[in-house]
Amino acid sequence: MGRSVGSSARKRPQDDKAKQSDGGTKKSKLETSTVTNGEALSRKKISHVSHAKIPGCVLAMGEGDTGQLGLGPDIMEKVKPAKVGLPKDNVVQVYAGGMHTVCLTDAGEVYTFGCNDEGALGRLTSDEDECMVPGRVDMTEHIVQISAGDSHTAFLTDDGRVFACGTFRDANGPIGLVSGNKIEKTPVELLPDQVVLKISSGTDHLVCLTDKGEIFTLGCADQGQLGRVTECFAVRGGRKGIGYLLIPGQVHVRKRGAHFCDVWTGQYTTFAQEKNTDIIYAWGLNNYYQLGFADMVNRFMPSTSTSFDKSLGWTQISGGQHHAIALDKSGDVYTLGRKEYGRLGVGKENLEEKSEPCAIKTLQGKKCRMVNAGTAVSFAVLEDGKIYAWGMGSTRQLGQSEEDDIYEPQQVMGKQLEQR
Template sequence: MARLVRKRGESQDNAPSVKRAKSSGSTLASRRASRLPAINDFPKAKTEKLDLFVFGTGSMSELGLGPAASTKEVKRPRLNPLLKKDEVGIVDFAVGGMHTLALDYKNQVWSWGGNDSGVLGRDTSQAQEQLRDMDDEDDDDEDGDLNELESTPGLVEGLPDIQIVQLIATDNLSGVLLENGEVWAWGTFRCNEGLLGFLDSEGIQKTPRHIPGFVNIVQVASGKDHIIGLDNKGIPYAWGNGQQFQLGRRILERTRLQSLEPREFGLKKIKFVGSGEFHSFAISENGKVYSWGLNQYGQCGVPINIEDGAVIAKPTEIEELTGKDVVYITGGEHHTLALTKSGEVYVFGRYDMKEIGIKKEDLPEDAYKDANGNTRAVPVPTKLTTLPRIKALTAGSHHSLAITESGVVYSWGFADTYAVGLGPVDDDVETPTRIANTATKEHDMKIVGAGGQFSVSGGVKLTSEEEIEKRLDEIEKFEDSL
């Protein structure tokens, strides 16, 4: 687990002194952009109330089930009783590395999880963790209960009274996209050396703040410590840590703080942006898919430089996805998932924790092997043939989830933290496997999200027994055909 997330209490202020660089501005680029036609519509807010399910490891309060020590591990999806559909009415959510944001039908944002970087947008400093009583022989939990304010969903403070259309969650920063194209955010960015900062500050922004560099934004993609925002003219802007070239431009150490200002980086006529933890994506108006950033496992889908520390320094077309009609693309730490308009899924990147969902005997010939002959990565987009038609998908750090058109969730990848929701399993889950527990078997899942060691799904309960049986028959028929 330690390899997946940072532990509580890790220093937030150990970044070396960096000379602040003066902004060179982008006045000329802004003037040129103002003359471009609008190609992207502003999104509408979601309105359907959802049941919210959580599963995985919640040692950092990620599951939002309250402070009891018994909520630290949830091996299969569990309905969150603190966010009941009829009482709270969650309509959307976003999952970061160790926290979650949820939007209710009243346009209020709820947050829970680790708050070391101020990502919850509310003060949790007054809560005290209840440690285990050393004299209690019946309590076998070494760490005791969780922080009550972090583990219990609470309302974010200080947001403007404007409709929210998208939530933003990275490892150390949170935010919202408003219907007027503004972005408000809080938290911080981190880099290899420690704390990087937030906008023009080297500290932590604990309450929501307007981000002036994002104007007329229609969509946002979140990485581990960077954000890509897309405007209505089809121009993407990047903000945050760029040490692995995930911002689409070179960031010099002496001017590192320039990355704390959202800037465009040369792409135009873009319809969609996506992100992995250290790599990024864009889909153009003509259907081309571009990637850039860390590529040491081929997670950029560009079959070059498959070695430790390798990067794709600028947006590069993923030629293997050309003509596939990709409409959505996202990634984990070292793997990528792409969804086509027809519901097909293409995968590429790291293999050894099974996060791309391909059986060993089905690996393509161009799979990359190490010096010992062990398969390390699949650098070329490969169609995942063991899934029915998919309507939504997500990537955690080392696991993946997908929702079928009929609302059933499949998962695969790293299983030690139970983030795949399949209960105790002996090994990592090699191929997509249906989550078929009692709590969710009658739900039409609409949204799914994944963090470092946990997952969240949201859906509505089907009311027709006939519909439930028909869906099950269709799914079982597909699985029997494999």
């Protein structure tokens, strides 16, 4: 059934219940223009609906044996949400990577913690203890958005420039970030000739949406997640080499003149929303219908995913390893893909793979404003600030003391959430 995904050669904590599928450029101060091929690219302050602006504190729960909880070297696990010791409660965005965490403040500063063996933290650390607590990434640029994958972190500046650190990986190990097999331990610039409005990271790929409504991708292409590399060149670029994957390239769709207003990623998938029409395009791994196509065939080029009804006005899509979760304009939550471990949130009685978005009845009418997916878990945040979680429960990431899987959304409780 479906195409398998090769597992990473990097040593990582493994959940006993998780089934693997199934199988430089130095940083510079902000400038008003960038010179490309002799022409000046005009830059100005960018804006996108995905740029968070409301400050708050960071809470963490789950397993943290590489420091990804940010709670210090003595705390390896937290069942209930615990407050992370950042300098101020002014974080506007927090992003969990494979084994590291990235936080963005309202001042445009970035703090990271967790595994740094491949440069994902974007800062040099002399010992392991420095990785276990938040540390500031030394950048002079004002950052407005962050994203993170398995072993990389990306940063978007307020004038539309993209920086990244770490490396991408495939089934055989690191492939590099901007050049073959080279790990970047501090942020380097990508796409200097484009003004980028949004970035989104999969496990080992990065997607960039520009002010022209164009999409550029780079990273691993094994499952089709770049949307611009045919299957014969997907494994390490084939005869074209790894550089073919690491040099950002534009994604094209069959519809002439199509422009995009939003992009989202899953671990091995990418979704894009066409401007004005709200049509959803999807590409990447589809071995459990997670793209919304009923044939279980991977897509190496963008295809219109008609199962995403454009009339619902999708505002967010997030993908796990084998499932996806989506939010529509009315605040209802939908899931599709693999059934195991309760990640779809539809209850045990409806436990079957879903090839099209299926509404979660227990959340209907509750007005959700944000959704997100982990490998085999899902989360939803309501307008009133309540958090609901469901899926695989064996690594404490659902905020419950038991290790049972949760088949329907359950509110996350804890002392740190009582007044928040």
